[in-house]
Amino acid sequence: MSEVRLPVETRSEFGKGAARRTRRAGKIPAVLYGHGSDPKHLSLPAVEFARAVRENGQNAVLTLDVAGSKSELALTKTIASHPIKNYIEHVDLLLVKRGEKVTVSVPLSVTGTAAAGTLVNQEVMEVEIEAEALHIPEQLEISVEEVEAGTQITAAEVALPRGVTLQADPETLVVNITEPAGEMTEEGGEGETAEEGGEESAES
Incomplete structure (x- = not known):
């Protein structure tokens, strides 16, 4: 399975309005969670993330280069897309470690x-x-x-x-x-025709 590196940023604003502003900036709101740690609210580069999923599948391991922090390994858990316009609205990411089974x-x-x-x-x-x-x-x-x-x-x-x-x-x-x-239908049809023919002969 391929490993893809993505530059990401932390988010400090939440809610629908903040999410819309994030998407207008060409990014996707995301949450990284797992291993009992507090969830991290991130923004992913929309074009690069979509390409990673398209070329490597949803199970691609993502190396997240978090601005001002150490890199994290993650798997895409869920992708929420707009039902009509088909753009990615939100992504849930699962924190993983090397050697860990998932x-x-x-x-x-x-x-x-x-x-x-x-x-x-x-x-x-x-x-x-x-x-x-x-x-x-x-x-x-x-x-x-x-x-x-x-x-x-x-x-x-x-x-x-x-x-x-x-x-x-x-x-x-x-x-x-x-x-x-x-x-199978053809065979059934032939049997039905023969049966009908037998009934007609009996009546005559």
Whole structure:
């Protein structure tokens, strides 16, 4: 997982008016908390933060260069965006330390080509794991190469890197390999037609 360095500033003004002024200045209001410390109110550079999330994902480790203080390591906990205008309104950051294990959700990527005449249904897009803060995998891959219809892959069967443990329910259905619905409908339709034909013959 990538580590991104961001210059940040502390905030001394709070409330909706102060938040609007922060955003007008090209920054994002944020709160850094964790390890029992008092929350720190910060402002993040909007363009740089958005680029970090876009290029490295929400689990990117952020090195926060706090003006007038020592650098802090953090993970993005939540991002609040405007429902209509789609800009970032506020960010919650979680303080972490090198070597510390954290629980995060990681995207799943299905690779390979299943057996002919099958349909691959990805039931969940991400899964919760525990990993060292500086070694969070960017994604977890699930191979469906030549997998036959009727196969169901659960969270317990997802391959995890060394040092990573699953936190999601192991029985969670992740990928379901089925036959195309069209074929099943066609078969059902043929059976119904034959049955109707039988009724008509009986009546005649």
